Amino acid sequence: MPVVVIGAGPVGLAAAAHLVERGIEPLVLEAGPSAGTAVREWAHVRLFSPWAEVTAPAAEKLLAPTGWVRPDGSAYPTGGDWAEHYLKPLADVLGDKVRFGARVTGVSRLGRDRVVDADREQQPFTVHILHADGTEERITARAVIDASGTWSDPGPIGGDGLPALGERTAAERISYHVPDLKDPAVHARYAGKRTAVIGSGASAFTALSYLADLAKDTPGTHATWILRRGIGGSTFGGGEADELPARGALGLRAKAAVDEGYADAVTGFRTTTVEKSDEQLVLVAEDGRRLDPVDEVIVLTGFRPDLSFLSELRLGLDERLQAPTALAPLIDPNVHSCGTVYPHGVKELSHPEKDVYLVGMKSYGRAPTFLAMTGYEQVRSIAAALAGDQEAAERVELTLPETGVCGGAGLFDEPDAAQNGEGGEGGGCCAAPATLQIGVGAPASSGGC
Template identity: 80%
Template sequence: MTAPTTQGHAPDRLPVVVIGAGPVGLAAAAHLIERGLEPLVLEAGPSAGTAVREWAHVRLFSPWAEVTAPAAEKLLAPTGWVRPDGAVYPTGGDWAEQYLQPLGDILGDKIRYGTRVTGVARAGRDRIVDAGRDEQPFTIHITTAEGREERITARAVIDASGTWSTPSPLGGNGLLALGEKAAADRISYRVPDLKDPAVRTRYTGKRTAVVGSGASAFTALAYLADLAEENNGTHAVWILRRGITGSTYGGGEADQLPARGALGLRAKDAVEHGYASAVTGFRAQAVELDGDQGLVLVAEDGRRLDAVDEVIVLTGFRPDLSFLSEVRLGLDDRLQAPTALAPLIDPNVHSCGTVYPHGVNELTHPDKGIYLVGMKSYGRAPTFLAMTGYEQVRSIAAAIAGDHEAADRVELTLPETGVCGGAGLFDEPGTAQADDGGGCCAAPATLQIGVGTPTTSGGC
């Protein structure tokens, strides 16, 4: 594909580049098409929903009725596609195969797979230059699967690349713990798929530390407890940065998302039956290799735990902003979310029921025409729902098309999400709470994109 140039191209003739062919990126493309705009989706992986496929074994907390975008369903309808039973909770694999891939197939050459975005900027302007900035289109630097470097010119950029590729580290200060990189072959940042024989062997008969307190951690504890029932040598050491309170295990039977509540109860059962032991107030500072080749975790307060064989770190995810260094973004200092959105999603003060639908007004940056959407728009906050992402891109597509009345209008009514406090609402599996990888509305077992998604890490 030849990269468009700015010469001879009116801005409205250029494509809108969408980064990421996940649930929200594909929904963005569907909404753009509905508006008569030309999308070009750039996906680093080989297929639609590449990241979702990596937690294919995890079940979402949200049912089919809440994880498909209306605009996408309209695109799929002429092919004979019918949404699966709306009351059924899909796995990540179901979501990818039965919805995301068919949608990707319909979009066809509007998606470029194996294409990694390495930079985004205003054409001919670095982030310092003011003169003529707003009139310049965006230039997107990419690397193809074959290693070629190319440039694409776009009228707007919708970054739906998510946070799956950048899990938070073991260190309690947000940085890698001392020795974490050296012990990388014994540390995982994903909920294990114990149906995979090789993965199952890795954890059978072993002591495994599970770090985190969100839905993903609950899922890992439940999986390891099942394994411990079959093998007495299997044991989990659950490490929490805070103490255990009444809300540690989520809403339980009172949770209006039954699958999410049940997951917290399974984690509680694992501790009460001795399949897992809890260590509280432990903020890891270092990981050391002991003489018997086990791993010893060391806390900031000097505590040293007994050696474990494996470590599973489920402390949340964070956005990769490295390729956006030359555009002007307005981001909250703490959450790394758009400044107007951050107060609405702050897990330190917000409860599951208080995040209301939002759109272009909360997602606009100093550089007009670039938007972070989906889980990436939430920065380090863990309360994202797939439906929220679909509403975001509906509003943005309307704004790009010049329909500001529709862009300002809210067209989504969110369902009650139930009890707040341990496993939350999410979009990406494994999203963590505030401070511990699972705050209010954090999501752990699925990617519904809400934590209500029981996935390998949690989502709604």
């Protein structure tokens, strides 16, 4: 029986490469039509990790005999580059070990629902699949590695984690992803318009910098940046102190958008209602504040894991983050506020249900601090454990770059991680007053540790 890997994104394909290296047969099931389907949806966004840090060593070993040459390790790929020049060749090498158009609709133990104890661990997993042509299939697996990510379930506008009143009816003017302003239709949507950007992570920084660039060429373009927390010393990331320079520069570009007047920042604003005003939208906060009308809203408040198809498995998940119980304390943005996450593997990713693992961004649940290299280390450890090499499984083979800030938000790589919620919101040593509001040129809170 194979080890089923759900998702042919960066971490799913890396898992397959590590399994092959260990002599274990993988079967990667991807709901989309190609490798990196979700990555291709943010093809226009540039990663802030260079090529050297977004390719898995086991994958490079598989690719080397094909003549594949890793792009310049110091260059920064876009999502499109990553998918086309790394993920696609990797899937091609894996060949029939990857199936596209195969959506996993359920995973369980063969003949056992989640209630039944008898001989549970002796039964293989049964994986239910819906193919793109509508046919169904059932396969058995010795283990399941879920690397399906969180891209399909973005967070809503509502400050309570639920859709704001009016959010659904205003859907035609709301986007949940960083806009591709090189697309003529998208460019026309935001050019000369007032846009609200909700969120405080790397994706919000990216959207603000894009809109600022657009405003320089198109009069009338303006952004209102809405944060649920305050502005402090860590709000814009680590700047020059960040060990990933492109990540630090991204925060500085967002700060410049505010300082140069292309965006206003409104803090401590937790949206409860989206009202229509003629052809525009008005956002209303729980404290009664109403913002000036805007033409468009970009919501970048994080993503959530889809756990519905795992409902018959016994998962051990943290009640807040929906991350594995042992991993959650390492990544909890309420308390983990110094910008580093200890490298981890099979021990922290195990569940009461033996041989099932959530990896990649999905393993982080609602936490915003994921890096691709973290996922590669996860699946290296898991593959070693499945091969019976416990020493290698427990060994740490990764050192993560620090953010250079004392703040929960800011340690992101893929936009499905970068579109974070309010990392560190309500906690962390750099929290600023929740009601602080700044306008163009106004000083931010001093904050700091």
